[in-house]
Amino acid sequence: MIGLWSFFTSSEVTSEDRQRAEIYAKRGSGNYFDSMIMQRPIDKLDLLDQSIEDYTRAIEIDPKNSDYYAGRGVAYEARSKINNRIKDYDNAIDDFEKAIDLNPNHPLAKQFLKDMPHR
Numbered sequence: 001m002i003g004l005w006s007f008f009t010s011s012e013v014t015s016e017d018r019q020r021a022e023i024y025a026k027r028g029s030g031n032y033f034d035s036m037i038m039q040r041p042i043d044k045l046d047l048l049d050q051s052i053e054d055y056t057r058a059i060e061i062d063p064k065n066s067d068y069y070a071g072r073g074v075a076y077e078a079r080s081k082i083n084n085r086i087k088d089y090d091n092a093i094d095d096f097e098k099a100i101d102l103n104p105n106h107p108l109a110k111q112f113l114k115d116m117p118h119r
Helices: 002-009 015-037 041-061 066-083 086-102 107-115
Strands: none
Touching: 015 041, 015 066, 041 066, 066 086, 066 107, 086 107
């Protein structure tokens, strides 16, 4: 029975899972960059929401990938500049801190965290 339990609770990420996670992350990145060229704030927010959702799905699949947390943090940070919600600032900071926990030398997370106003 122990073997069966470990099968269902395994934290091992398969190569197929990594590929699926990477697809979500690439789509999240694309939505983020697309949001930067939109003129209307509502269009920007829609794309940033999609970006955050895609990065969240990538994190659910591969929670040890620091790039996914950093990418979602960037999207939260961009959304916070549009809607001025403290929650988005907090989420961005949390994601940057998690990316640094997973990879202490993560350059993007370190730079954004340094530039963010702290709580």
